[in-house]
Amino acid sequence: MVQRIRRWVLEERRLEFPLVGVTLAALLGGLLSRFLAPSLAGVFWAIAYFAGGFYGVIDGAVALRNRRLDVNLLMLLSALGAAFIDHAEEGATLLFLFSLSNALQTMALERTRQAIRELLDLRPAMARRLREGREEQIPVEEIRVGDRLLVRPGERIPADGQVVAGFSAIDESMLTGESIPVPKGPGDPVFEGTLNGYGALEIEVTCPASDTMLTRIIRLVEEAQAQRARTQQAIDRFEQRYAWAVLGGAALTLLLSGLFGEPFDRSFYRAMTLLVVASPCALVISTPAAFLSAIAAGARRGLLFKGGMALEALARVRVVAMDKTGTLTENRVAVQAIHALDGTGPDQVLGLAAAVEARSEHPIARAILEEARARGLSLPEIREVEARPGLGVIGRRNGDRIWVGSPRLFQQEGIALPPEVHAHLKAAEQAGRTALLVYDGRWRGVIEVADRVRPEAVEAVRALRRLGVEVAMLTGDHPAVARAVAGTVGIARFEAGLLPEEKLERIRALAREIGPVAMVGDGVNDAPALAAASVGIAMGRMGSDVAIESADVVLLQDDLRRVAEAIALARAAMRTVWQNLAFASGVIALLVLLTFGVGLPLPLAVVGHEGSTLVVVLNGLRLLRWKGMPATDSASPAEGSFPQVPSGGSAIRLPGQPADRSHPGR
Structure with missing residues (x-):
């Protein structure tokens, strides 16, 4: 019970707004009692000081225990100083506005944690488990x-x-x-x-349950919001020196004013005002207000930033390096073209190949079968199928043999390839595709397959270029395949045949040549490069656990356009931080000048100080409404397939992104 009350009061700060109300009531009571019952004024001021300074005293005590001087102590000293020179009403006003400002900040920054609460609310409490044909309701914890x-x-x-x-x-x-x-x-x-x-x-x-995607997302967002960016760390270090400087400045003001013959009360009042106006509240909140809002906005859009450091680094990125397989492509082989020969129809070529490959689990076989099913082809019955690992498959129909495989299968069988087949093989190689030959005593055709380029890849590259970011592709694949993919998506700078350690070295070379690098990848072999880059970005849904752990930013949806969106959000966050810092510094400078120039009254000093803090917080909260980059035309060559190489005969062109036909009847 005691622990629950302690958490309710101290950690969750449930009393902040009630205490603000008590402070205001006591302040008004004190002001009225000066005219109606002067003897009660002291009681009202004591209540106002207790309620208004409750959380300030707690936070200040924690800071002192950690040998730190913070804003709360400066405010409390100023309020106590006002009471010391018989200006308790101004000290009470200070504590009311300070506690109100802190309560509003807590409420505002609490909105940045709404993303986590929304994710937690997604978890159902109960589940229907099936056992031995029966359905039973169980708590999700028992799954x-x-x-x-x-x-x-x-x-x-x-x-x-x-x-x-x-x-x-x-x-x-x-x-x-x-x-x-x-x-x-x-x-x-x-x-x-x-x-x-x-x-x-x-x-x-x-x-x-401890390792579901939802649990990992919540954990990543919590860790991100707890992590401090370099800018925030620098401001925290600056706050300590600055707070001591303000305290020293107030003491020096009091001393010098006395030396010049100014009355003690006036000198002391000015020193207390200086403690308020020079206090760095707005400066200190400038960075977390923007970064926490950006992290929450990103989480709502499927962009997980692992802290303010990731945002800060991503905002400075000048080049994005991308892996090919699983990043620019879907890591899913698909039929790209069918070249029918000797008067055979394309569907007949595909049907023969699919019939022979029907029992194979090879990715190329699955791609051929998927295309045959999509076309609704009925397959002839094939018997006595003989697999040749790494080469192809040989089947038998009505006593006749059918060969489906690579050119090496036919070399091994001693079957010569005619010039027309050689021409198609050369064209497929130039396009970065794998060619499968179909032969049953006559050359039936050539089927080209390739990993499908993501349909949004072209638009993603264009979006990055609009942000002034260069794009490079680093892959361990064959140069011909890399060239084809790069040509499709519009990437001029690419390197192929790279081992994981070579990718890492290319990342460092790009950083030396151009500037900060973001690496986008999804596989285990990308983990070293992700860790070495200024910012590592992992494809969350298809990415390996190692890649996700090594990355600084995780895209929950495997959509490359989110890379540009993440950079745009990071830059918006940094712009907001610099706006906040400039505004807060300007207000402090103005209030200090007014304090010494025209003798700024303490209540007006408090209004200016707390008002600037709230403006900074609200400016940061604007990022919660961030809607992403403007939509652009997504026209792209080849609609996600590799460039089609012109060819004669009866070759047909297949769409690179056919409708999903994996669920019949949908």
Whole structure:
């Protein structure tokens, strides 16, 4: 009970606004009692000082225990000094406005933590577990890896898992910022806290509650809001020296005024006013007001910044280096073109290849089968399938053999390639694609497959260039593939065939040549480069755990356009910080000049001081309404596929981003 009250009063500061009300009531009572009952004025001033200085005394005591001098002590000294020279009403006014300002700051900065509360609210309290054909309601804390859960339409997913039965569309907007529901079916991942759409789903839990995506996001945001940026650290160090300087300045003002014959009360009053106007409240709050708001705004849009340092570094970035596989591309092989030969139709070429590859789990085989299913092709029955690892597959139909594979398969079989096939192979190599040959005694065709370029990659590169940021691609893939991808997305600077340690060295070289570097990656091999870059940015949904842990910024939605958005938000945060610092410094300078020039009254000094602090806080809170970069045209060559190489014959062009056909009937 005592601990709960202590947390309620001291940590959660639930008494701040009630005490402000008590201070105001006591202040008004004291002012009225001077005319109606002078003997009671002292009681009202004592109440005002106690209520108005309650949290200031606590914070000041903590600072003194840590051998620090802070703003609270300066304010308390000024209020006590006012009472000492019989200006208790002005000291009470000071404490009322100071406590009101602090309460408003607490309320305002509490809004920056709303993102965490919204994420916590996503967690359902109960789940439906399926056991031996029966459904039982259990608290989510009892869910274990391997449990089968039933999620009905309109319910939130209670744990990270994989769909084992059913089809639906999941609203993942609170986690990723993506407003369009994501189609889900057997084999697809689902995440705790996301909202199920129209269909019932049966899911298998794949992750303990302590390591779900939602839990990790909350942990990252909490750590980010607790971390101090370099600018904030510098201001905190400056605050200590500055506070001592203000205290020394007040003492010097009192001493020099006395030496020049000024009455003690007037000199002391001016010194107390100086303590107020020169106090660095607005300076100290300038950075956290902006950075906490930016971190919260980013979290709502699927951008996780691991603290103010990440924001600060990202705002200075001049070049973005990107990995290829899984970053610029989807890390998903797809059929890009079919070149039919010898009078064969494209669907017949695809059908033969799919029939032979039907039992294979190779990514290229899956891509061919997926395209055949998308076209609704009926496949001929193939018997006696013989796999040649690394080369291809040979099947038999009606006694006739069918070869589907790379050129090396035919070299091994002693089958010569005609000039027309050689021409298609050369074109595929130049386009950075893998060619699959189909032969059954006659050359039926050439199928080109490649990793699909993300449809938003071109727009992402353009958005970065509009921000004045250069883009480079670093990949361990073959130079021909790298050249094709770079040409598709519009990246002029790229390097291929790099090992992880070589990527790291290229990052350092870019930093020396151009300036601060942000590295975008998703794999384990990207972790060293992510850690070495000025800012590491990880693709959160498809990224490896190592990459996410090594990064400073995590994109919860695998959308490259969010990189430019993150940089724009970081720059907006830094602009706000510098605006706040300039404004706060200007107000302090003006109030100090007025104190010595025209003898600024203490109440007006308090209004100017606390008013500037609130302006700084509100300016920082504007970032909570940040809506992202303006939308741009997303036209892109090849619609996400590699550049199409012109060819003769009956070659057909396939769209690089076909509609998702993985869920029949959707």
